[in-house]
Amino acid sequence: MLRIENLTKRYGSKAAVEGLSLHIAPGEIYGFIGPNGAGKTTTIKSCCGILRFDEGEIYIDGKSIKTDPLACKRELAYIPDEPDMYEFLSGIKYLNFVADIFGVSKNEREERIHKYADTFELTGDLAQPISAYSHGMKQKLAVIAGLIHSPKLIIMDEPFVGLDPIATHKLRTIMREHCDNGGAIFFSTHVLEVAEKLCDSVAILRQGRLVASGTMEQVRGDASLEEVFLELEERDV
Amino acid sequence: MFKALLRTRVQSYFNYMTGGGRGKKGTKKRGALYVLLFAYLFVMFAFLIGFFFNSVVGPFHALGLDWLYFAFYAMTSFALMVIFSIFMTQSQLYDAKDNELLLSMPIPSGYILGSRIAALVLENLVYGLVVAIPAAFVYLRAVPMEIGGIIAFVLITLMMPLFAFAITGIFSYFLHLVLSRFRNKTIFGVIFAMAFLLAYFYLYSRLNTYIQLLAASGQAVADSIATYARPVYWIGEAIASGNMAYLLLTAAMFLGAFVVVYAFLTATFRKSATTKRGSAKVVYRKREMKVSSAKGAIVRKELSRLFSSTVYLLNAAMGLILLAIGAVYIVIKRADVALMFSDVPGIGDIMAPLGTLLVCLMLSMSLFAAASISLEGRSIGILKAMPLTAAQILTAKADMHILLTVPFGLIGSAALIYVIDMSPVLMALTVILPVVFSLFTAYLGVAVNLRFPKLDWSSEAQVVKRGASIMICMFGTMLIVIIPPVIYGYFLMSSVEPWAALAAYTVIIAAAAIGLRCYLGSEKASARFYDL
Numbered sequence: 001m002l003r004i005e006n007l008t009k010r011y012g013s014k015a016a017v018e019g020l021s022l023h024i025a026p027g028e029i030y031g032f033i034g035p036n037g038a039g040k041t042t043t044i045k046s047c048c049g050i051l052r053f054d055e056g057e058i059y060i061d062g063k064s065i066k067t068d069p070l071a072c073k074r075e076l077a078y079i080p081d082e083p084d085m086y087e088f089l090s091g092i093k094y095l096n097f098v099a100d101i102f103g104v105s106k107n108e109r110e111e112r113i114h115k116y117a118d119t120f121e122l123t124g125d126l127a128q129p130i131s132a133y134s135h136g137m138k139q140k141l142a143v144i145a146g147l148i149h150s151p152k153l154i155i156m157d158e159p160f161v162g163l164d165p166i167a168t169h170k171l172r173t174i175m176r177e178h179c180d181n182g183g184a185i186f187f188s189t190h191v192l193e194v195a196e197k198l199c200d201s202v203a204i205l206r207q208g209r210l211v212a213s214g215t216m217e218q219v220r221g222d223a224s225l226e227e228v229f230l231e232l233e234e235r236d237v
Numbered sequence: 238m239f240k241a242l243l244r245t246r247v248q249s250y251f252n253y254m255t256g257g258g259r260g261k262k263g264t265k266k267r268g269a270l271y272v273l274l275f276a277y278l279f280v281m282f283a284f285l286i287g288f289f290f291n292s293v294v295g296p297f298h299a300l301g302l303d304w305l306y307f308a309f310y311a312m313t314s315f316a317l318m319v320i321f322s323i324f325m326t327q328s329q330l331y332d333a334k335d336n337e338l339l340l341s342m343p344i345p346s347g348y349i350l351g352s353r354i355a356a357l358v359l360e361n362l363v364y365g366l367v368v369a370i371p372a373a374f375v376y377l378r379a380v381p382m383e384i385g386g387i388i389a390f391v392l393i394t395l396m397m398p399l400f401a402f403a404i405t406g407i408f409s410y411f412l413h414l415v416l417s418r419f420r421n422k423t424i425f426g427v428i429f430a431m432a433f434l435l436a437y438f439y440l441y442s443r444l445n446t447y448i449q450l451l452a453a454s455g456q457a458v459a460d461s462i463a464t465y466a467r468p469v470y471w472i473g474e475a476i477a478s479g480n481m482a483y484l485l486l487t488a489a490m491f492l493g494a495f496v497v498v499y500a501f502l503t504a505t506f507r508k509s510a511t512t513k514r515g516s517a518k519v520v521y522r523k524r525e526m527k528v529s530s531a532k533g534a535i536v537r538k539e540l541s542r543l544f545s546s547t548v549y550l551l552n553a554a555m556g557l558i559l560l561a562i563g564a565v566y567i568v569i570k571r572a573d574v575a576l577m578f579s580d581v582p583g584i585g586d587i588m589a590p591l592g593t594l595l596v597c598l599m600l601s602m603s604l605f606a607a608a609s610i611s612l613e614g615r616s617i618g619i620l621k622a623m624p625l626t627a628a629q630i631l632t633a634k635a636d637m638h639i640l641l642t643v644p645f646g647l648i649g650s651a652a653l654i655y656v657i658d659m660s661p662v663l664m665a666l667t668v669i670l671p672v673v674f675s676l677f678t679a680y681l682g683v684a685v686n687l688r689f690p691k692l693d694w695s696s697e698a699q700v701v702k703r704g705a706s707i708m709i710c711m712f713g714t715m716l717i718v719i720i721p722p723v724i725y726g727y728f729l730m731s732s733v734e735p736w737a738a739l740a741a742y743t744v745i746i747a748a749a750a751i752g753l754r755c756y757l758g759s760e761k762a763s764a765r766f767y768d769l
Contacts, residue, residue, distance in 0.1 A: 088545035100534035126521035
């Protein structure tokens, strides 16, 4: 579903990501972990076609993000770490805007918006301007906006930040269901316990380079993900 | 601590002038360009104001009413400061995005407020100098001044920005208080500003009458001011005669007002900047949703942004407001306009092109597109992640501009055709040029904003009022409108018919618009957009 081949992205002379290769298969929840500044967000933004990269290739469902970005973007949803949305719109107007851009039919958008807004208990607030939303409400809205067009691949940057425990649980359930239905999820997180429980596979990034990747069992072995992560950090230090 | 805050404000101003920020260093070239633009504006205003002072200095001095000259200097200076900063103050003090961040730090409210006020006072001083320099120049050319008067003039010029802030500051506090109680702040803000602007334009349209009245009956006006507006008399007399007592009274009035307002705003700042009041929650009711095209959705989104921001709407739509007022005015005064030109046969041949260029000048002050990329701010990633081409995004921003400006341009054209007797060819050009010019300014605005974007603003006013792309587009397009008729008047008038010159100008503007539209659809523009 998502294939990253030898990705390199530089800011000036500094390489934020160097020679990164990953493969996320359909049905897989893939965790992406690493310390701050490791290059996770740069990788994610490159996968979503937000950032142009210097070397390598990224394929979404077999299509290149470089040569066919629009087709790729139609297949994916990006949920950013900071929900900087259009605060001058109401929640429902924002969701309608996203649905219009993705060409979602009237019936499908009504059904999905109401279904997910009810799930996240946001329905009553949809007429409110986004500027009046809390961080958690914005995060919920960003998740609903990402699900409106029923994407094959969902890419999320720190999706659990700002969500209350109930919303976190509901999002995890949605993520699992999405992958059980043949979709794929690639997300970054600092919450290693969540990654350990939720992910089928995981990649650890440090200073723009991949230091470990594979299924959860392959990466952690008999230890916990936290122990593996700390050990890799200490080894590099 | 205060120094650090002030440095941040100054750095922020500097970044807007040079296009720095977001990891990019501002370049000297951009800074120089910005300085040139400001110099142009400064000189333009100084000339206008100098003309006013030049017409009253002689009669006032002859009547021994020199103090009245300086009283008018003070009132003009004060009016300019208030007009230019009144809406900016509210936005800068209470709508800044970093208010909560700064309030969470161990910084006294007075320091946060003080650093913002210092920047506003500095801006007021610049506006004050636009009046002070021509006023002093005109007076010194006509009348010698004593050293005491010169010192008083300099001190009053320096203190006036503090007093102007005291007035706009207290006004902004109450405006914020009122606006925070309204659901639709934009409409209220626009109505309020429109009332203010209409009053201003009314006074401005009567200026010539007032100048004649002043010159003819200076003594009567002086008596009224000296009786009913005593502080204005103190200011005038302090400068005209170097009266130390009046200077001290003026200083006490200016500084006292500033200190009181500063103390009041500091005491109320935390509450005012953080309290969310007003409107009751609107509960969403499930209903049928409307479906539209992607392009339609982006244009609607752009319009929603425009109509949600008073500062954006007012600044960007200024030209259209002037155009509508002008069109209505000449239609109402059609008989007077016709009478004015009735003795000159064929005057329509020259008035129609000039009128059409005037419509274009108003359109050049309509700056919807020039701030549209900057206003995306940190949410620009939303558009980048969507299945849209950069060309779709950029042209949608231009479309919003076109959608708003073309109807107003056509209203201007219709008014000209109704009022001026012109040939069919000129009639066609009067309609075509404003439309073409609207397209040109729309594409130019987006292209320039793509080149000079500011995405890390803390208040919309920063990009809408002072953004480099706004300044470049406004003054650039103004020059594009003003320079050709000057060249025509000097070099081509005897050899080229006015309609032919206007036709050639229309073709050039159309070619430029097509070139810019092609650029917005190009790979180069796309790469630039995704590099933002």
